[in-house]
Amino acid sequence: MSVFSYHLIELPFYKAIKGMFSNSISKNTNGLIHSEYMTAMTLGAPILSTSRLLIGQVAVFIQWENEIALDAFLEEDNFGRILAKGWHLRLSFIREWGKFSGFEIPEYKDYLERPNSPVVAVTIARMKPFAVPRFIHWGRPVEKLVRDHPGTTLSLASVKFPNTVSTFSIWKTEKEMTDMVHGHSAVEKPKRHANAMKERERKNFHFEFTTLRFRPIAEFGKWKGQTGFIPGL
Template structure:
């Protein structure tokens, strides 16, 4: 079974820029996507829309030994080790990415009450960015402010890769948000944006991935224990 990770770290801007230009390679590392963080709901023209001092990496590994070796021996890995990461078991996908062609639509069962991590990855159609911002920014605020999330953020890699990452207290709360059934104001924002995407896609490719959190390590901005016990 392969294992996934999602990393967050505060790095020098040149280190982040280098990782955005060329993702790391290492023994046992099967796929890596490096991105600069964005603040969910930030104004379109804002330094918060691309934070080169804060980097995320989403990765797929052959096993945990490969993760440990990367964090101990690789130059970028050692910097990421000073931040926070969560190790993940793949459960479910919607749509498909060329970079992850072999993931099944469903890989396991889950309890509606258990914690869950959601990752989205999209390759934008650049001419659709204005539409995407119109429909996507309300969804960003919905996820950011939702009582069911313990951590929610977005990240990007120019020119057209966008990602979101969120840790949820339960599968049930995440699914309620997706379908517009949460007890929050304007609960249908996500469902409305998905309807607009089906009408005319914002992306060249897009996938939502669901994971079971296995373990978390380190801290992010002075906090840890984002995954509910």
């Protein structure tokens, strides 16, 4: 059964830069469906700041045919062994909105065992270059909403030049996530996400865009000295 994995790793500056411009994960890797190697960013940080683009912090989002292929990659591949030293989640697909080329949406859709189960959301898009200023205007308030939301245990953005942008967030419960999406959270300016989605519907920012929702099935390693980002896993 297809499985997704989301990896975070800190690399030396030169290795992180090299990874931006080379294929760290070969397309011929056994069991690989698709991967995106990205540089991590701080949600909501000023665009022109050193805290925005975190060179050296790498996010890799991958789809595999099965967990056997993922395990083999982490044990036998050169870059896989590097990722194995970092932190990663294994994810089972629940829902998709939109489309993004490369990933193959499984026919089987998982489900959450309980209404208060944790859930993971990944968005990924290819930007229209001339839409970037408008996207930043509407997007940064949403980034701050997700970053500061009491329902998240870990959230970040990532980018791959020239035009791939992504977000990743772990939510304590699905309800807290859906309340945020629809503007029902008990936080300051709760409708920031809903308003941005209305603007996207009015005039799209992207060539392609998808939001993927997952059930976390396993967590490995540490990120910034911490572990246990998935409550009760």
